[in-house]
Amino acid sequence: MQNERTFMKSLVSLLVFLLFNSIYSQPKNDFVLSPCSGNSILNSKTFESDLIKIVGKKNVERVERWYAEGTERIIGSVFFKDTPQSFFIKWKDTVNFKNPEWIEIHGDKSVWEIDNGIKIGTELKELVRLNGKHFTFSGFDWDYGGYTIFEKGSLESDCYSIQLYYDYKDLFENEWNQIVGDKIVSTKNPVLNKIKVYVDLITFYFK
Numbered sequence: 001m002q003n004e005r006t007f008m009k010s011l012v013s014l015l016v017f018l019l020f021n022s023i024y025s026q027p028k029n030d031f032v033l034s035p036c037s038g039n040s041i042l043n044s045k046t047f048e049s050d051l052i053k054i055v056g057k058k059n060v061e062r063v064e065r066w067y068a069e070g071t072e073r074i075i076g077s078v079f080f081k082d083t084p085q086s087f088f089i090k091w092k093d094t095v096n097f098k099n100p101e102w103i104e105i106h107g108d109k110s111v112w113e114i115d116n117g118i119k120i121g122t123e124l125k126e127l128v129r130l131n132g133k134h135f136t137f138s139g140f141d142w143d144y145g146g147y148t149i150f151e152k153g154s155l156e157s158d159c160y161s162i163q164l165y166y167d168y169k170d171l172f173e174n175e176w177n178q179i180v181g182d183k184i185v186s187t188k189n190p191v192l193n194k195i196k197v198y199v200d201l202i203t204f205y206f207k
Contacts (some may be wrong), residue, residue, distance in 0.1 A: 031085070031111045035159035036207040038100075044206040048077055048089070049098035055079060062089075062097075069143050072107055084109045106201040114160060114202070124164070125198035128187055131155040146200065149184075159207060165200035173204040 030041055037043060041054065052060050061078045065088070076090045077097065087106050092099040105112045106120060113119035117130050128134055133154035138147045146164035150156035168176070175191045185192075 016133065016137075023055060028111075031046065032113055032115050033204055034115050035157050036205070038204070038206060042100070042103070044099060046100055048091070051077075051079065082107070084111045087109070087112060100206050102203055102205045104201065104203050111201070114204070116164065118160075118199060118202065120156065120199055120202065122199045124187060124192060127155065127162075127199070134160050134187045136184050136186050139179055139181045139185050140166055141180045142182060144182075145180070161203045161205075162199055163201040163203075164197055166198075167196040169195070 029039065033039055033042070038046075039050075048060070059080050061081055063076060063078050065074050065076065066072065067074060071128045074090050075094055076088055078086065078088050084107070086105075088104040089100045090102050091097050092101045095097075095202070108120075110120035122130075127148075131150050133151065133153045135151045135153055135155075136149045138144050138149075140146055146166075148155075148162045148164060155162075166179070171191070171194065175194070178189060178191050179185050
């Protein structure tokens with residue numbers, strides 16, 4: 001009986017390992033996007049049906065989302081919802097669900113990244129370094145908050161947009177007011193040195 005229990009525990013452990021490995025063992029390159037073109041799996045010619053064959057129908061969900069302060073309705077596809085692999089596609093062809101126009105990436109521990117080093121969680125100081133210069137962004141805490149303007153730096157591109165967010169504590173009201181609302185904030189602002197600012201959302205556009 002003891003041997004049987006030991007065998008069953010070993011079998012369950014093996015099955016869990018194989019399941020986890022099958023989900024997360026895709027090559028890293030599958031999650032790296034080159035600006036405008038994407039990669040060999042996810043590009044402007046991709047069909048939803050092709051992706052379903054790769055990831056399985058259970059990992060794909062068609063959803064309705066609203067953008068532009070609730071004025072623009074979009075039907076798209078979410079893949080691997082609530083996992084580090086998750087992404088959302090807005091399709092050019094919503095009859096046949098093919099030809100991505102853009103994808104949206106966010107969520108903690110996301111495995112996606114752009115080949116210039118930008119990924120979810122990249123902190124402000126690293127972005128400044130990658131950009132080669134300071135830049136600006138729209139103030140936090142409104143619908144268009146945190147969107148970056150790379151000021152002709154190395155990260156400037158019309159193939160993606162980056163939205164920042166922040167974790168703050170112990171800011172005085174006059175400091176907080178400098179970085180929130182409908183205003184342009186410079187990464188040179190010393191208030192930003194007191195808080196964590198990081199990439200919270202990436203919108204990637206296909207050309």
